[in-house]
Amino acid sequence: MASSNTTTAYNKDDRQSIVEYASMLIGSTLRESTDAEEIADIKRSKGSFGEAVEYYYFDLKNNSDSAPDFKEAGIELKTTPLKRNKGGALSAKERLVLGMINYMTVVDETFETSHLMEKADDILLISYLWEPDKDPLDYEVEIVELISLSELPKGDLSQIKLDWETVVNKVRNGRAHEISGSDTLYLEACTKAANAQARRKQPYSDIEAKPRAWALKASFMTAMSNRILEGMQSIERKASEAGLDLLGLVKKRFAPYYGMTEQELGERFGYITPGKRKPKNLCALITRRILGVSDDAKIEEFEKAGIVPKTMRIKRNGTPKESVSFPKFDYFELAATPFEESDFATYLDQKYLFVIYREDEEGEYRLSEVVFWQMPEDDLEEAEHCYEEMRSRVNNGHAEDSVKATENRCCHVRPHGRDSNDTLPTPQGDQVVKKCFWLNAQYLKTEIAKLTQK
DNA sequence: GCATGATCATGC
DNA sequence: GCATGATCATGC
Numbered sequence: 001m002a003s004s005n006t007t008t009a010y011n012k013d014d015r016q017s018i019v020e021y022a023s024m025l026i027g028s029t030l031r032e033s034t035d036a037e038e039i040a041d042i043k044r045s046k047g048s049f050g051e052a053v054e055y056y057y058f059d060l061k062n063n064s065d066s067a068p069d070f071k072e073a074g075i076e077l078k079t080t081p082l083k084r085n086k087g088g089a090l091s092a093k094e095r096l097v098l099g100m101i102n103y104m105t106v107v108d109e110t111f112e113t114s115h116l117m118e119k120a121d122d123i124l125l126i127s128y129l130w131e132p133d134k135d136p137l138d139y140e141v142e143i144v145e146l147i148s149l150s151e152l153p154k155g156d157l158s159q160i161k162l163d164w165e166t167v168v169n170k171v172r173n174g175r176a177h178e179i180s181g182s183d184t185l186y187l188e189a190c191t192k193a194a195n196a197q198a199r200r201k202q203p204y205s206d207i208e209a210k211p212r213a214w215a216l217k218a219s220f221m222t223a224m225s226n227r228i229l230e231g232m233q234s235i236e237r238k239a240s241e242a243g244l245d246l247l248g249l250v251k252k253r254f255a256p257y258y259g260m261t262e263q264e265l266g267e268r269f270g271y272i273t274p275g276k277r278k279p280k281n282l283c284a285l286i287t288r289r290i291l292g293v294s295d296d297a298k299i300e301e302f303e304k305a306g307i308v309p310k311t312m313r314i315k316r317n318g319t320p321k322e323s324v325s326f327p328k329f330d331y332f333e334l335a336a337t338p339f340e341e342s343d344f345a346t347y348l349d350q351k352y353l354f355v356i357y358r359e360d361e362e363g364e365y366r367l368s369e370v371v372f373w374q375m376p377e378d379d380l381e382e383a384e385h386c387y388e389e390m391r392s393r394v395n396n397g398h399a400e401d402s403v404k405a406t407e408n409r410c411c412h413v414r415p416h417g418r419d420s421n422d423t424l425p426t427p428q429g430d431q432v433v434k435k436c437f438w439l440n441a442q443y444l445k446t447e448i449a450k451l452t453q454k
Numbered sequence: 455g456c457a458t459g460a461t462c463a464t465g466c
Numbered sequence: 467g468c469a470t471g472a473t474c475a476t477g478c
Contacts, residue, residue, distance in 0.1 A: 280476045419473055
């Protein structure tokens, strides 16, 4: 059952799909997220959580550590434990091992083009809270984050480069056997061997050295984890809000602002200076402010549930002013991918917080309510028709021929590029303007009516 | 440089 | 009034 769930739950060739699927683990355990009941067939030892994630959650066969776990997407999965200190703070339980050091070849590398940088460029980090005596299936996942050495803050990266050079220079000087973890600050060369006697050759000395691997020190992992965790804030509940579910809480927080225009809200919160154009992410900013989360933080409850806030302007007749768009599609990918495996199917799994503004008699749009919306399962079939119709048009050389809103109850296809010269190649070799799927305004009208009539 | 959210323009 | 094609502008 786990395998049948997981094969359709994400697309292992698509980065976004992998990350989105992985993010659903945040705040939960493998026992809750998969049908695994015991970890018996997985060795109950160090690494058992990581293996169980691959096996039960991602439905990956156990593979050797040399190949990336998601080859096509270029992502390598790494799981790592956090622990809670006596004071309550979280810290990394272990260093994060990135890959073995080959003394013979590393001496010819530069940091920027090193095997390490290549290997540690796209890591999907899954951090879980380790607790003594707990079954690994019951560890709670705290962090799911795509990390890349080259995209660390500049200060971190320059120290890591110094660390790398310190270690490599020792090898270059024929002193690989003298390397110590204490030589460096963030990145270390930690010993990594099946037994204490194992030794490896080094290029500029006859003395054999202990096998070592590149690793980010536990202290560095602690700092990085906390930085990631702090970037996520939960909505702080007052005592009077303790019993509310998430939607109830969100509604209660928005209610005092009903009747205001988006412009007024933006000005009130200091996101718009009068006369200036409003920021693109105004809806997200206002939502964070109203929910009491700082401007640059992710809303933990929303992240965990995959909820995206979206402004919805409704005209007096109940129709949304605009359709809702999805990211542009690639004609080759569309042609080759059935709906179940498509990005579009993943996007439709999106849950929205529609922040609804309704048009008043003067033509002003005023905040009137907030609702959660996700496409009902029955309508996914209609969306699939739209997708498969567009797919067959592309396959038949008619990529320019969009599926119109009049052809499908739920969605349609429309250009969404910079301009008409912003094109992508099709399997037939011609260039067609970038397009994407859209949710029909009329469809959204009936969906929103269902949600708000009650 | 590009994606994305927002908006415009045209014609049925 | 709406569908459809097109483009703008911010921000990553």
